[in-house]
Amino acid sequence: MLPSTALTPLQLVQSSSLPALVQAEIEQLILGGELAIGEHINESELALRFGTSRGPVREALRALEECRLVRSEKNRGVFVREVSVAEADEIYDVREVLDELIGRRVAERATPGQVLELKALAAEMDEATAGSDVKRYHALNLRFHDRVVAFAGNDRLAGTYRLLTKELLLFRLRGLQDGGGFAVSNTEHKAVVKAIAAGDAERAGRLLRRHAADSRARMHKAAAIAAAR
Amino acid sequence: MLPSTALTPLQLVQSSSLPALVQAEIEQLILGGELAIGEHINESELALRFGTSRGPVREALRALEECRLVRSEKNRGVFVREVSVAEADEIYDVREVLDELIGRRVAERATPGQVLELKALAAEMDEATAGSDVKRYHALNLRFHDRVVAFAGNDRLAGTYRLLTKELLLFRLRGLQDGGGFAVSNTEHKAVVKAIAAGDAERAGRLLRRHAADSRARMHKAAAIAAAR
DNA sequence: CAATTGCAGATTGTCGACAATATGCAATTG
DNA sequence: CAATTGCATATTGTCGACAATCTGCAATTG
Numbered sequence: 450m451l452p453s454t455a456l457t458p459l460q461l462v463q464s465s466s467l468p469a470l471v472q473a474e475i476e477q478l479i480l481g482g483e484l485a486i487g488e489h490i491n492e493s494e495l496a497l498r499f500g501t502s503r504g505p506v507r508e509a510l511r512a513l514e515e516c517r518l519v520r521s522e523k524n525r526g527v528f529v530r531e532v533s534v535a536e537a538d539e540i541y542d543v544r545e546v547l548d549e550l551i552g553r554r555v556a557e558r559a560t561p562g563q564v565l566e567l568k569a570l571a572a573e574m575d576e577a578t579a580g581s582d583v584k585r586y587h588a589l590n591l592r593f594h595d596r597v598v599a600f601a602g603n604d605r606l607a608g609t610y611r612l613l614t615k616e617l618l619l620f621r622l623r624g625l626q627d628g629g630g631f632a633v634s635n636t637e638h639k640a641v642v643k644a645i646a647a648g649d650a651e652r653a654g655r656l657l658r659r660h661a662a663d664s665r666a667r668m669h670k671a672a673a674i675a676a677a678r
Numbered sequence: 679m680l681p682s683t684a685l686t687p688l689q690l691v692q693s694s695s696l697p698a699l700v701q702a703e704i705e706q707l708i709l710g711g712e713l714a715i716g717e718h719i720n721e722s723e724l725a726l727r728f729g730t731s732r733g734p735v736r737e738a739l740r741a742l743e744e745c746r747l748v749r750s751e752k753n754r755g756v757f758v759r760e761v762s763v764a765e766a767d768e769i770y771d772v773r774e775v776l777d778e779l780i781g782r783r784v785a786e787r788a789t790p791g792q793v794l795e796l797k798a799l800a801a802e803m804d805e806a807t808a809g810s811d812v813k814r815y816h817a818l819n820l821r822f823h824d825r826v827v828a829f830a831g832n833d834r835l836a837g838t839y840r841l842l843t844k845e846l847l848l849f850r851l852r853g854l855q856d857g858g859g860f861a862v863s864n865t866e867h868k869a870v871v872k873a874i875a876a877g878d879a880e881r882a883g884r885l886l887r888r889h890a891a892d893s894r895a896r897m898h899k900a901a902a903i904a905a906a907r
Numbered sequence: 908c909a910a911t912t913g914c915a916g917a918t919t920g921t922c923g924a925c926a927a928t929a930t931g932c933a934a935t936t937g
Numbered sequence: 938c939a940a941t942t943g944c945a946t947a948t949t950g951t952c953g954a955c956a957a958t959c960t961g962c963a964a965t966t967g
Contacts, residue, residue: 466752467920468740492949502922503949504733511697511737515744523695524928524949539834542783546775554771605768605845609838616834696950721919731952732919753919753958912965919958928949935942 471499472509479518479529480615486622487531490519517616532620534672540613540620541665545658547610552641552657554601556650563600567593567642574635586631591618593638597645597657620668624675637663700728701738708747708758709844715851716760719748746845761849763901769842769849770894774887776839781870781886783830785879792829793875796822800871803864815860820847822867826874826886849897853904866892 475495478484490510496503510527513519521527532540559567570593577586594614598607637660644653704724707713719739725732739756742748750756761769788796799822806815823843827836866889873882 466750489948491947493947504736504921507733507950508737508740512740512744515741521695526929526949536834539832542779542832543776543835543838546779547772550771550775603768603771605765605842606772609772609842613834613838718918720917722917733951736920755919755959908967910965910967912963914963915961917958917960919956921956922954924952924954926949926951928947930947931945933942933944935940937938937940 467501468505468508468512471495471501471505472512474499475506475509475513476516476518476615479513480618480622482622484529486529486619488529489525490527490529492526516612518619530616530619531623532616534620534669537617537620537668538665540617541661541668544610544613544617545661545665547606547613548661549654549658550606551598551601551610552644552654553650554603554606555597556645556648556653558602559600559645563596564642564646566596567600567645570596571635571638571642574638578632578635583631586635590631590634590638597641634660634664634667696730697734697737697741700724700730700734701741703728704735704738704742705745705747705844708742709847709851711851713758715758715848717758718754719756719758721755745841747848759845759848760852761845763849763898766846766849766897767894769846770890770897773839773842773846774890774894776835776842777890778883778887779835780827780830780839781873781883782879783832783835784826785874785877785882787831788829788874792825793871795825796829796871796874799825800864800867803867807861807864812860815864819860819863819867826870863889863893863896 475484475490484490492503492506492510496506499506510519510521514521514527518530519527520530570589574586574589574593577583577589591614595611598610601607637656641653641656641660644656704713704719713719721732721735721739725735728735739748739750743750743756747759748756749759799818803815803818803822806812806818820843824840827839830836866885870882870885870889873885
């Protein structure tokens with residue numbers, strides 16, 4: 450693991466506020482699928498679960514609402530958001546241009562060590578593909594893109610990208626994504642890493658953008674199948 | 679005014695939660711400059727001002743933290759964020775590619791009526807320029823870009839763009855922006871509108887992106903002057 | 908006299924309680 | 938018997954209070 454996640458207990462207590470911790474916890478509950486899409490979120494229940502009062506839970510939910518992971522109806526409570534195909538499509542529109550920028554920047558700035566890390570992740574994804582381990586592949590895929598955007602060296606770009614990615618993850622939880630074909634996806638990853646290693650910004654940007662476009666196409670395909678059913 | 683902002687009292691009460699109203703109110707306080715950059719925000723004071731308890735205020739502040747308009751320090755409270763030149767630079771990096779996408783989309787989708795509205799805004803900005811009314815120019819400029827992104831017909835794109843714009847607005851409040859030269863800016867606006875009216879997506883995208891780049895350049899110039907002082 | 912320590916006031920973090928509202932079920936009525 | 942009405946319950950929205958923490962100042966000490 451990376452040292453960035455290793456915090457001493459002291460640092461943890463000093464930095465993290467209770468609402469922030471609760472927020473992260475609820476986010477995991479949603480992204481991990483424990484809280485189902487569209488499901489009503491019971492404040493008291495969560496408060497009880499986390500051993501806090503409802504105050505911190507409400508603050509966390511307000512933050513998550515701003516992240517667009519939940520929606521709130523007055524006097525009815527908050528619900529896990531359901532992202533429609535149309536919305537996912539809009540997000541992909543934005544994500545494509547961000548991915549191009551990310552590809553360019555990371556090709557310009559990535560260190561040899563960072564390139565190595567990306568190569569290792571791509572290799573792991575090959576393993577997961579060989580073993581048909583879809584769950585592991587998805588986790589690695591997320592990590593791959595997260596590392597890439599981190600290496601692009603622009604925090605706001607990374608923040609913007611991650612926000613959209615989380616929303617897409619929410620969409621994916623509806624099950625309309627990837628009717629297989631993730632061997633193709635990793636071929637694309639490796640091509641991207643190659644362009645990055647070569648420092649070819651133009652090419653890395655183009656490839657990463659196309660990768661996003663392909664991902665969008667796969668999403669549409671799966672959605673069409675689901676709609677026909 | 680537009681009908682979109684006209685809500686019946688019934689709708690207002692049903693839709694808007696107290697924390698959401700307080701959030702909008704605080705946002706205006708910040709963006710309007712009433713709460714100074716870097717200033718500590720007193721929860722009790724705001725609660726008193728709005729006639730609520732501290733709960734809704736805290737929820738609003740948590741949402742504003744997610745918007746990056748405020749930052750929060752544990753046990754010390756929340757402060758109006760101060761955006762550095764480096765951060766503004768990062769934001770511009772993202773904004774440029776978004777502006778290109780916006781230009782393309784709006785050129786593809788804008789109705790004649792929408793084009794007319796943009797032309798009218800550009801004309802008003804010419805008036806403000808002639809009258810050296812900087813404040814009015816800035817307000818119109820904001821509205822112009824807000825309308826453009828609205829006409830692009832992609833809500834997530836609009837949301838992403840507005841988030842970044844607000845953060846830049848926060849930076850601008852530090853006074854390091856525009857050492858004049860906003861006559862140039864409006865010439866660019868008019869060229870953009872022309873491309874949109876012609877339905878030239880390629881050109882509109884390129885021009886809007888360059889407009890953002892020029893804005894960034896003006897920011898750097900002002901920042902350099904301020905740094906030398 | 909500089910530096911540290913201790914204290915008073917102010918502010919945040921969290922909680923439990925109460926009022927307002929929504930929800931589901933049973934009773935009623937045509 | 939279907940539809941509506943009214944009620945009991947659960948949940949949200951908001952509040953005031955209290956404990957924990959920070960801040961600035963004064964007193965103390967070497």
